[in-house]
Amino acid sequence: MSAGRQPSAAATASRRTRPTRAETRARVLAAALEVFGQRGIAASTVSDVAAAAGMTKGAVYSSFASKDELVLAIMEEHAMQRLTAALAGFAETDDPQAAIGRVGTVLVEAIRSDAVWHRLLAEYFALAHHDPDTRLALRNRRREARDAVSRALSGLSEGLGVPLPLPADQLAVVLFAISNGLGIEAGIDPDAVPDELLGRVLALIARDFLAATAQRRAAPQPDPPRQP
Amino acid sequence: MSAGRQPSAAATASRRTRPTRAETRARVLAAALEVFGQRGIAASTVSDVAAAAGMTKGAVYSSFASKDELVLAIMEEHAMQRLTAALAGFAETDDPQAAIGRVGTVLVEAIRSDAVWHRLLAEYFALAHHDPDTRLALRNRRREARDAVSRALSGLSEGLGVPLPLPADQLAVVLFAISNGLGIEAGIDPDAVPDELLGRVLALIARDFLAATAQRRAAPQPDPPRQP
DNA sequence: GTGATTCGATACCCGTTAGTATCGAGTATT
DNA sequence: AATACTCGATACTAACGGGTATCGAATCAC
Numbered sequence: 001m002s003a004g005r006q007p008s009a010a011a012t013a014s015r016r017t018r019p020t021r022a023e024t025r026a027r028v029l030a031a032a033l034e035v036f037g038q039r040g041i042a043a044s045t046v047s048d049v050a051a052a053a054g055m056t057k058g059a060v061y062s063s064f065a066s067k068d069e070l071v072l073a074i075m076e077e078h079a080m081q082r083l084t085a086a087l088a089g090f091a092e093t094d095d096p097q098a099a100i101g102r103v104g105t106v107l108v109e110a111i112r113s114d115a116v117w118h119r120l121l122a123e124y125f126a127l128a129h130h131d132p133d134t135r136l137a138l139r140n141r142r143r144e145a146r147d148a149v150s151r152a153l154s155g156l157s158e159g160l161g162v163p164l165p166l167p168a169d170q171l172a173v174v175l176f177a178i179s180n181g182l183g184i185e186a187g188i189d190p191d192a193v194p195d196e197l198l199g200r201v202l203a204l205i206a207r208d209f210l211a212a213t214a215q216r217r218a219a220p221q222p223d224p225p226r227q228p
Numbered sequence: 229m230s231a232g233r234q235p236s237a238a239a240t241a242s243r244r245t246r247p248t249r250a251e252t253r254a255r256v257l258a259a260a261l262e263v264f265g266q267r268g269i270a271a272s273t274v275s276d277v278a279a280a281a282g283m284t285k286g287a288v289y290s291s292f293a294s295k296d297e298l299v300l301a302i303m304e305e306h307a308m309q310r311l312t313a314a315l316a317g318f319a320e321t322d323d324p325q326a327a328i329g330r331v332g333t334v335l336v337e338a339i340r341s342d343a344v345w346h347r348l349l350a351e352y353f354a355l356a357h358h359d360p361d362t363r364l365a366l367r368n369r370r371r372e373a374r375d376a377v378s379r380a381l382s383g384l385s386e387g388l389g390v391p392l393p394l395p396a397d398q399l400a401v402v403l404f405a406i407s408n409g410l411g412i413e414a415g416i417d418p419d420a421v422p423d424e425l426l427g428r429v430l431a432l433i434a435r436d437f438l439a440a441t442a443q444r445r446a447a448p449q450p451d452p453p454r455q456p
Numbered sequence: 457g458t459g460a461t462t463c464g465a466t467a468c469c470c471g472t473t474a475g476t477a478t479c480g481a482g483t484a485t486t
Numbered sequence: 487a488a489t490a491c492t493c494g495a496t497a498c499t500a501a502c503g504g505g506t507a508t509c510g511a512a513t514c515a516c
Contacts, residue, residue, distance in 0.1 A: 273502085273503055273504080285503095285505085286506095289504090289505070289506085294505080295503095295505090
């Protein structure tokens with residue numbers, strides 16, 4: 001792309017009658033999330049998505065090469081966004097104990113607000129299986145996400161000098177599995193999954209860890225590394 | 229159905245040139261499980277299923293009213309079969325402690341051998357969402373399954389006089405969620421889910437329960453249940 | 457054996473939907 | 487202002503797949 005003179009965004013925004021490329025892309029993606037989440041990926045047509053975005057098929061196909069690519073884009077976009085949100089839960093505080101409670105909160109929030117996402121992931125996971133490329137992509141993405149969570153957990157553990165109940169990478173898998181699994185169950189039968197359930201389960205799994213950190217904070221010792 | 233004279237099965241089996249209704253139904257169901265599991269429900273055509281069963285569409289439609297009904301049949305069939313297998317894990321022994329270990333084993337077995345099933349369930353769950361009837365059916369079936377597991381857990385707890393780490397119904401939900409969630413993760417990335425992971429997690433969740441039962445067996449007391 | 461009935465194969469219909477060709481309105485470039 | 491270019495709407499195609507009508511053959515009832 002030649003870096004031609006671009007009029008300032010503010011100046012153009014008001015006088016522009018046709019939305020910019022990025023705008024339509026974003027609108028289509030948002031609409032796709034909506035529509036796919038509602039009716040399912042397979043059951044939704046490209047025209048549906050376009051209509052929900054207030055456009056026609058042509059607009060979609062001028063921004064995305066195929067329906068598959070649209071699906072892929074939406075998954076990547078949302079997955080990234082969700083991962084960063086989750087990691088923020090870990091990193092956002094310098095009180096590690098609070099971080100633990102926060103993990104549960106963040107995940108519960110995610111489950112409740114993002115029920116749509118769980119449905120999509122389930123269907124995508126099913127769809128992905130018969131396309132090797134998509135399958136590998138999904139696997140790698142999942143691996144990255146797990147690694148990120150795993151590192152965060154390791155950091156937490158080392159910072160406190162308290163061992164995790166399971167190896168960090170396995171704990172990460174379990175976190176994903178429980179959160180996703182409960183999300184799915186909640187999607188099938190919301191009444192079956194009370195709000196506090198995930199928190200309780202995590203507390204059970206991490207009981208020793210929590211007890212040890214509490215004890216450590218109560219009677220701090222100079223020896224191991226600790227940060228208040 | 230009038231109970232007309234039926235020739236003995238053995239006599240007819242060898243001389244019969246056309247398979248009986250039940251046979252073709254079974255063949256179609258088996259083929260459907262195969263094909264749907266491989267390519268996904270939405271991506272499979274009725275002709276595909278028929279071909280895999282060594283028949284044609286007509287045969288399928290003479291046994292099942294629609295593709296949806298075929299899908300429903302396969303889900304019910306397999307779900308039932310799987311639930312009874314799981315419950316057998318609980319009931320098959322009169323040593324309750326061993327039963328707990330067995331639950332983990334059964335579930336792990338199920339996860340590993342039945343990866344296909346998890347994919348199917350995921351897709352079915354996604355598909356079910358836009359059809360109210362299917363949705364309700366799935367919800368009720370799920371509820372029954374949970375209740376069955378829940379009752380088994382309660383029985384276990386009362387038999388031992390040791391309280392469960394969570395209310396039985398919630399524990400049942402968690403069991404389903406973890407098993408399903410890990411199944412999905414394993415489907416995406418088999419390396420990420422070691423065989424013993426589920427067992428370890430269950431052990432963590434039920435740690436107190438296990439400890440109490442062990443203690444109780446070592447030094448049984450007639451008095452009320454106590455937890456350290 | 458003979459007629460009634462069922463099952464499954466073949467051929468067909470019809471709706472649906474991913475994808476495309478084209479063209480005009482908007483937008484950058486000079 | 488005139489030019490080249492981009493984006494998106496409209497109209498279309500091509501193919502696919504669910505479902506059905508029909509008909510021959512195998513089975514059952516008598």
